[in-house]
Amino acid sequence: MGGTTIRISGSGDRIFNGYLALPPAGSGPGLILCQEIFGVNAHIREVADRYAEEGYVVLAPDFFWRQVQGCELEPDEQGMQAALTLLEAFRDDEAVEDLQAALALLRERPEVTGGCGVIGYCLGGKLAYLAAAHTDAAVCVGYYGVGIEHLVDRADTLRSKLVLHFAGNDAHCDEPARAKIFAALGQRDGVSLYVYRGVDHAFARFGSPHFDKSASVLAHDRTIGALRRALGPHYDLEALWERHLQLEFETRDADATMQTMVAEPYVNHIPTMTGGVGYASLRRFYQYHFIHANPPDTRQVSISRTVGATQIVDEILFCFTHTSEIDWLLPGIPPTGRPVEIPLVGIVKFRGDKLCHEHIYWDQASVLVQIGLIDAARFPVAGIEAARKVMDETLPSNTLMKRWSESERLGR
Incomplete structure (x- = not known):
């Protein structure tokens, strides 16, 4: 498989890019894929292709376009330092505007049949949470989101089904942070929270030193289950x-x-x-x-x-x-x-x-x-x-x- 780069109309007549991957059938429900802090790099494009194989029309917008167009960093020490510099100028409210623009464009695509959802990793995990609070996506899924504990006041505005995956050993979202999130979200209808004990941040990124196959597979099964229930597509597996x-x-x-x-x-x-x-x-x-x-x-x-x-x-x-x-x-x-x-x-x-x-x-x-x-x-x-x-x-x-x-x- 292999996707294409498309143009997305942002706020103030600004244009930014996104990576679009289509399913083998050519059409299906829509899915916004929110990047890690390393931009829409080869890994994120591979993740988009994989969700496309699951039957979704996947769009991965470039959320760093205001800082630098076409950001593609490697998850190494140099890439981490560059990413942290970009994050200093990153604004959540602007990212939500970009999410809404990407969702609007995705819904207009002729390949999209049915509803749309949002999924994200790391920085994208937080964006998926914000999407659940500020967009009309049918379902939002976040993996090891960073900073959600500072945004629990948005819990009262949740509009979407929400699934959040946490790593038990994640220093970026430690036990006190998770406790705050669980206290705010744990008893709400339509919210599913999962903690994977003994694994660290980026446990679902293949090639990461923290990659954990068993946790990644279980989280993926839960994710696809949530997407299927909210969006389809529904296959007769038998x-x-x-x-x-x-x-x-x-x-x-x-x-x-x-x-x-x-x-x-x-x-x-x-x-x-x-x-x-x-x-x-x-x-x-x-x-x-x-x-x-x-x-x-x-x-x-x-x-x-x-x-x-x-x-x-x-x-x-x-x-x-x-x-x-x-x-x-x-x-x-x-x-x-x-x-x-x-x-x-x-x-x-x-x-x-x-x-x-x-x-x-x-x-x-x-x-x-x-x-x-x-x-x-x-x-x-x-x-x-x-x-x-x-x-x-x-x-x-x-x-x-x-x-x-x-x-x-x-x-x-």
């Missing part, structure tokens, strides 16, 4: 997942399967660490080690399915007869001819209407018991009984616990 499964297990077409995924997806079968990262590696895996490697009698029985804003958790019973070598499940093990039934859980993440990644889990010990490579009598593991109990919870529990009979006697 239908997308079912189509992917059909191409894998029925049509058995690697290229068509890859077309259901983002440009650089990944799949990780956790117990055997099989799969692939990136298009080329994953296509090779699908073509030569997965799609055509499953036994002909392979079948999947649905147990449960949970559908969220960005992902599906699928619980199934995976059944087959081990009549061929299965590279992804039993690499290097010749066929044993034995039937196998295993509970399997897949966590399937989407970006927009494309699969982004899959994490697949199962009990490998149970598989090895069922094909005769582990003697269940020697270890606390179960074979096909584990699958049977998933389907029928009334079957006996605690059969591997040698002391279970003793507690029955002692409990009387």
Whole structure:
């Protein structure tokens, strides 16, 4: 993907730039992306492109245009000093004017269908809060905003749904500052506040020394959930997942399967660490080690399915007869001819209407018991009984616990 630079009409007939990124479908709800203190640099453009992949028409205005046009700083010591100098002349009320101008332009774009929201990071996190108080955006999301504690008097004028993400170790918004914010906002309808313990400022900026993957992923899921509820777009994730499964297990077409995924997806079968990262590696895996490697009698029985804003958790019973070598499940093990039934859980993440990644889990010990490579009598593991109990919870529990009979006697 790749966006374009457009012109935005500001106050006093002044013109400033913004970076516009369009979704793959060409249209969608609007989203203003408010920059960090380093300007609309390569990182912010990449973030805009990523939200565009989620289905939004994204506009990242240059909020430093009054100080210097086209500011692009690196998040290093030199860039930090330059940014702090620019902030000395930065005025919140002027930035709100720019936000309103950007929102007005975005709504006029023919690509924008539906409402508009605002999201921002660092300086932009504060601007997202101000947008919730001073604009008619449908939803505003701020990441580790700096200075919000000095603006809590604006809480009474909130007009938008508001989500704020805070870093637990953030010296720029420390515990007393967060306490002030939570006291002012915490009990208000339409406001969601999250603190990510043990992480620091810029935990969601990939490449930052403070980047934290788990916190970033959780915050992103919460963000997309809020955007979807307020703005859309609403994708039928179940239908997308079912189509992917059909191409894998029925049509058995690697290229068509890859077309259901983002440009650089990944799949990780956790117990055997099989799969692939990136298009080329994953296509090779699908073509030569997965799609055509499953036994002909392979079948999947649905147990449960949970559908969220960005992902599906699928619980199934995976059944087959081990009549061929299965590279992804039993690499290097010749066929044993034995039937196998295993509970399997897949966590399937989407970006927009494309699969982004899959994490697949199962009990490998149970598989090895069922094909005769582990003697269940020697270890606390179960074979096909584990699958049977998933389907029928009334079957006996605690059969591997040698002391279970003793507690029955002692409990009387």
